Amino acid sequence: xxxxxxxxxxxxxxTAADSxxxxxxxxxxxxxxxGQDLQGDDRIDATGLMVMPGGIDAHVHLDxxxxxxxxxxxxxxxxxxxxxxxxxxxxxxxxxxVKGRSLRDxxxxxxxxxxxxxxxDVSFHLVVTDPTPQVMGQELPALVRDGYTSFKVFMTYDDLxxxxxxxxxxxxVARREKALVMVHAEGHDAIKFLTRKLEDEGKTAPFYxxxxxxxxxxxxxxxxxxxxxxxxxxxxVIVHVSGREPMEQIQWARARGLKVHAETCPQxxxxxxxxxxxxNMDFNGAKYVCSxxxxxxxxxxxxxxxxxxxxxxxxxxxxxxxxxxxxxxxxKNNPRARTSFKWVPNGIPGVxxxxxxxxxxxxxxxxxxxxxxxxxxxxNPARLxxxxxxxGTIAIGGDADLTLWDPNLxxxxxxxxxxxxxxxxxxxxxxxxxxxVRTLLGGRTIAQDGVxxxxxxxxxxxxxTSQAYG
Numbered sequence: 001x002x003x004x005x006x007x008x009x010x011x012x013x014x015t016a017a018d019s020x021x022x023x024x025x026x027x028x029x030x031x032x033x034x035g036q037d038l039q040g041d042d043r044i045d046a047t048g049l050m051v052m053p054g055g056i057d058a059h060v061h062l063d064x065x066x067x068x069x070x071x072x073x074x075x076x077x078x079x080x081x082x083x084x085x086x087x088x089x090x091x092x093x094x095x096x097x098v099k100g101r102s103l104r105d106x107x108x109x110x111x112x113x114x115x116x117x118x119x120x121d122v123s124f125h126l127v128v129t130d131p132t133p134q135v136m137g138q139e140l141p142a143l144v145r146d147g148y149t150s151f152k153v154f155m156t157y158d159d160l161x162x163x164x165x166x167x168x169x170x171x172x173v174a175r176r177e178k179a180l181v182m183v184h185a186e187g188h189d190a191i192k193f194l195t196r197k198l199e200d201e202g203k204t205a206p207f208y209x210x211x212x213x214x215x216x217x218x219x220x221x222x223x224x225x226x227x228x229x230x231x232x233x234x235x236x237v238i239v240h241v242s243g244r245e246p247m248e249q250i251q252w253a254r255a256r257g258l259k260v261h262a263e264t265c266p267q268x269x270x271x272x273x274x275x276x277x278x279x280n281m282d283f284n285g286a287k288y289v290c291s292x293x294x295x296x297x298x299x300x301x302x303x304x305x306x307x308x309x310x311x312x313x314x315x316x317x318x319x320x321x322x323x324x325x326x327x328x329x330x331x332k333n334n335p336r337a338r339t340s341f342k343w344v345p346n347g348i349p350g351v352x353x354x355x356x357x358x359x360x361x362x363x364x365x366x367x368x369x370x371x372x373x374x375x376x377x378x379x380n381p382a383r384l385x386x387x388x389x390x391x392g393t394i395a396i397g398g399d400a401d402l403t404l405w406d407p408n409l410x411x412x413x414x415x416x417x418x419x420x421x422x423x424x425x426x427x428x429x430x431x432x433x434x435x436x437v438r439t440l441l442g443g444r445t446i447a448q449d450g451v452x453x454x455x456x457x458x459x460x461x462x463x464x465t466s467q468a469y470g
């Protein structure tokens with residue numbers, strides 16, 4: 001055998017299927033051997049550590065345009081550095097179509113933002129906001145064939161929402177081209193109605209964002225999205241599911257054999273609606289504004305059950321970072337946002353804390369197994385989004401994207417120790433047991449002990465067809 005570049009020795013290898021103690025041999029960025037007593041030019045002693053596939057965060061927002069003048073806190077450099085420090089080796093952000101513009105042009109501009117800045121590998125989902133005949137007939141099919149094999153649609157937000165006819169048309173293109181559709185499922189008209197009603201009653205604090213984005217509106221939109229998918233016979237992913245009621249719609253669909261997949265996020269296991277109150281209903285609650293919002297304790301319990309029983313396929317961050325005190329009134333704490341919760345920039349940071357939160361609350365507390373952790377955070381995202389088996393597992397021939405975990409390391413999440421561009425974390429002070437201590441991309445260390453290292457050496461990934469198509 002040709003000499004190995006690197007051997008990771010003595011660790012407990014964890015995949016979605018099993019766990020075992022073995023050495024991992026790496027050459028030219030690939031895993032080429034798994035066994036005992038391997039020898040190589042370099043060596044990492046992983047005794048006492050878990051060796052897992054690098055995390056794949058399948059839902060992040062980086063350097064994305066907004067319609068209200070607010071500015072995201074992370075570009076591709078800071079966002080992928082933060083992702084690497086949190087144990088991730090691949091992230092999937094969104095190339096968003098601006099209404100009235102070519103989808104292809106928006107994708108090219110997004111590449112320009114990313115080129116040369118990425119510390120992890122990246123691949124783009126598309127966002128379809130303006131399904132014109134040109135987009136539907138030419139641009140979208142051509143982009144899917146070029147390896148952009150998933151795209152997102154919105155059922156709410158004034159500048160993003162698609163009506164039912166448009167959703168059906170987009171679903172039909174997805175079925176024909178074998179693309180996977182991600183759906184933000186919240187009922188637009190219900191949210192608009194509740195928002196106006198709350199404002200008329202003088203209820204404008206950030207806390208009321210959670211009431212305007214009621215779980216009923218999420219449940220209704222989830223069922224409607226499933227019905228559209230059933231009519232077209234296309235697989236879909238319901239993203240950032242927040243509670244029991246939309247989960248029941250997904251379970252209803254699964255029981256009927258429909259190809260409906262589901263994602264949830266850290267905010268739905270670590271936060272509740274009470275966090276939106278801030279300190280005595282003050283504006284600090286804006287730090288927790290995201291959509292769908294965190295729910296109640298019953299919803300948390302339901303989410304955990306879904307993570308165990310397979311209702312959820314993937315666990316992503318929905319990293320959507322806005323500073324609280326952004327420069328020139330571009331953050332959450334801006335004058336317009338203080339007039340009503342509806343103007344608070346929607347989203348919270350989480351790409352660096354996603355994996356530690358799930359490991360600590362799930363694996364360390366015995367709610368899920370290490371193997372289930374790997375499935376939710378690496379293997380299933382790779383399968384759903386056309387990256388498997390190159391990514392998402394530890395197997396000969398795959399990329400040497402690995403994360404070494406110390407399951408006994410305990411320390412709190414603190415803003416001062418994070419690498420994102422945001423000026424706060426919604427998880428401040430949360431005690432975590434189990435941290436990633438080394439992240440390797442293609443056999444090259446890109447983060448160690450929570451600190452990104454090395455230059456931006458990540459690559460763009462063209463993707464294949466989702467395994468949701470069988």
